[in-house]
Amino acid sequence: MTTAPFALARFRDGDAVRVGLVVGDRIRPxxxxxxxxxxxxxxxxxDWDRIEGLTEAPGEWHPLSTxxxxxxxxxxxxxxxxxxxxEHVIQLVAAGLTQNTDRTPEEAHSFAAEMMDERARSGEPYFFIGLTACVVGDDVPLVLPAYSEVHDWELELAVVIGRxxxxVSREDALDHVAGYTIVNDITTRDLVFRKDxxxxxxxxxxxxxxxxxxPTGPLLVPARFVDSTDTPVRLELNGQVMQDANTSDLLFDVPAxxxxASQTHPLLPGDLLLTGSPAGNGQHWKRxxxxxxxxxGTIGALGTQVVRCVGEAAS
Structure with a gap:
């Protein structure tokens, strides 16, 4: 499930949900x-060292498959x-420039690249907030609302806040990161911009x-096992690769x-901070x-997330 030595997960136990320690293909409550x-x-x-000490301890171990x-x-x-x-933002900006100016595609790409590099040097990240009620595991099918036919995927590395x-400063920011997980930030494209x-x-x-x-998870992997500056991000739709990138292309890295984000409001233990999604969403593919x-979805050592889509009428 993961290439990390161990991770945390949450699993259903009747009507309850329990936290478990995942090692290989086993889980221990x-x-x-x-x-x-x-x-x-x-x-x-x-205290990840204490949790690591439990990886060889006796206990109620179960196969993950059960x-x-x-x-x-x-x-x-x-x-x-x-x-x-x-690169994703450069492509979007360059596409707009070639449509609205007489720049060649190469000139538009170069101009957009300079804009993004300046933004990384002197700009600020762009944040918005989501509802915690939308956070589910991939055990829950993704019901596609019937009010639209343009629901899109956006696979993302997600920071799990610790302390x-x-x-906090950029220099101290990683001291507040407990680990990482996978999130697919679903978007209904025709509702993004107000028409009225x-x-x-x-x-x-x-x-x-x-x-x-x-959709979030399935694992929470300790930060020590994840290089947020160099981690592959890959999404397949029905076996076809749609997103294939690396976090080395982030304009603003995890410390930034x-x-x-912490300058406006405290980030609390367990909070999620999504880092953005690379090129290759449905809007790009017109699918x-x-x-x-x-x-x-797979992101480095974070395991594999499988999300099954169900039309609202079918559900």
């Missing part, structure tokens, strides 16, 4: 005492980052917050994002999600 008071309490002051995993986190806040993959972060009053701009609430629009589609 963790008690609140072993975690030190529950998942978010542990993440507030994560349990139902759900979202591995319980965030109180979800922050999402827009326009944060350099509370409020107005264009001056308002984007409507992220309607476009991104239908039930289940933040955590620092910038959107349909009933029966299966999305398979």
């Amino acid at each position: 963790l008690s609140d005492a072993e975690l030190g008071g529950g998942l978010n309490a542990f993440l507030a002051d994560p 349990v139902t995993l759900t979202a591995p986190v319980e965030p109180r806040q979800v922050l999402q980052t827009g326009a944060n993959y350099r 509370e972060a409020f107005r 009053m264009k001056e308002i701009g984007t409507d992220w609430y309607r476009a991104k917050n239908a039930p289940g629009f933040l 994002l955590v620092s910038a 959107f999600l349909r009933d029966g589609d299966v999305m398979t």
Whole structure:
């Protein structure tokens, strides 16, 4: 499931959800005492060495294939980052420039690249907020609302906050990162921009917050096992590769994002901070999600997320 030596997950146990320690293809339930008071309490002051000590300890180990995993986190806040993959944004800007000016494609690409490099040097990340109720595991099918036919995927590396972060510097930001997980930030494209009053701009609430629009997990991998500056991001739709990138292309890296987001409001243990999605979404391919589609997302050592799509009428 993961190339990391161990990870955390949450799994269903009847009507309850328990936290488990994942090692290879096995999972062992963790008690609140072993975690030190529950998942978010542990993440507030994560002692990964203590958890690692349990990887060889006796206990109630189960094959992963026999349990139902759900979202591995319980965030109180979800922050999402827009326009944060350099080459993706350059392509979008260059496409607009070639349509509206007499620049050649090469000139438009060069101009857009200079814009993005200047933004990385002196600009700020672009954030918006999502609803925590949309965070689900890939055990929950993605129901595609019938009010649109342009629901899109955006696979993202997601930061899981550890110790509370409020107005932290870039230099100290990683001290507040407990780990990472996978999030697919689903977007209904025809709801992004308001049609009744264009001056308002984007409507992220309607476009991104239908039930289940933040499939998350299946694992929470300790930060020590993830190089956020060089991690592959890959999404397949029904076996066809649609997104294939690397976090080395992020305009603003994880320390920059955590620092910038924390300047406005404290980031709390267990919160999710999405880092943005690379090129290759449905809008690019002119192919959107349909009933029966299966999305398979992999990000480095974070395991594999499988999301099954169901049309609202079919559900």
